[in-house]
Amino acid sequence: MPVNPDEYAMTMENGNSGTDRFRELTWGDLTAWAGKDVLTAGRNLQRKGSVKQLSKTADGGLLTWIQAEEVFATHVGFDHEELFCHCACQGEGACEHGIAAILEYIAYLKKNIPVPFAPSNDQRFFLL
Numbered sequence: 001m002p003v004n005p006d007e008y009a010m011t012m013e014n015g016n017s018g019t020d021r022f023r024e025l026t027w028g029d030l031t032a033w034a035g036k037d038v039l040t041a042g043r044n045l046q047r048k049g050s051v052k053q054l055s056k057t058a059d060g061g062l063l064t065w066i067q068a069e070e071v072f073a074t075h076v077g078f079d080h081e082e083l084f085c086h087c088a089c090q091g092e093g094a095c096e097h098g099i100a101a102i103l104e105y106i107a108y109l110k111k112n113i114p115v116p117f118a119p120s121n122d123q124r125f126f127l128l
Contacts, residue, residue, distance in 0.1 A: 020060075021060060021078050022062070022102055022105055022106065022109075023106075023109065025083075025102065025106075029083075030099060030102065033083050033094050034093075034094035034095075034096075034098070034099050035094070038094055038095060038096050038099060039099055041096035041099070042095075042096040042097070042098070042099025042100045042102075042103060043099065043100075043103060044096075045066060045068060045096055045097065045099075045100035046099070046100040046103040046104050046107070050066050050067045050068055050100055051064050051065075051066060051100050051101055051104035052064065052065040052066070052067055052071075053065050054101065054104055054105060054108065054115055055115065055116055055117060055118035055122070056115050056116070056117045056118065057075065057077065057117070057118055058117070058120065059077055060077055060078065061075055061076055061077025061078070062074075062075070062076050062077065062101050062102065062105050062115075063075050063118045063122060063124050063125070064097075064100075064101040064104070064124075065124065066087075066097040066100055066101065068089075068096075068097065070089075072087055072088040072089045072097050073087070073088045073123075073124035073125075073127040073128055074086070074087045074088070074089075074095075074097040074098055074100075074101050074124075074128075075087075075124070075125070075128055076098040076101050076102055085097075085098030086128045087128070088127050088128060
């Protein structure tokens with residue numbers, strides 16, 4: 001479910017919170033957060049189908065496995081209006097795995113595909 005950056009513009013209704021906050025993000029927001037190179041690498045991962053078992057978290061974030069050069073657990077979300085990424089790749093801040101997770105979630109939204117909630121004891125949490 002590739003996301004076309006030229007068509008990338010998500011809006012949300014006032015009052016939505018949690019995972020829906022990802023709908024507010026623009027391509028420019030993601031570029032400012034991650035940088036052009038990381039954004040491009042993340043888009044490539046998402047387009048290759050590298051995002052596995054996308055789940056929502058209780059805090060409104062996203063939790064995924066990313067099949068890249070290795071398999072990485074990745075959690076992205078918002079903390080006081082700021083995006084964060086915790087990834088088993090040990091990168092600091094935004095990484096291509098976090099970008100891939102966000103883009104995959106947006107692709108799910110566009111196709112009205114439901115995203116399940118991760119249980120609180122999901123093993124991916126313990127790998128981060």
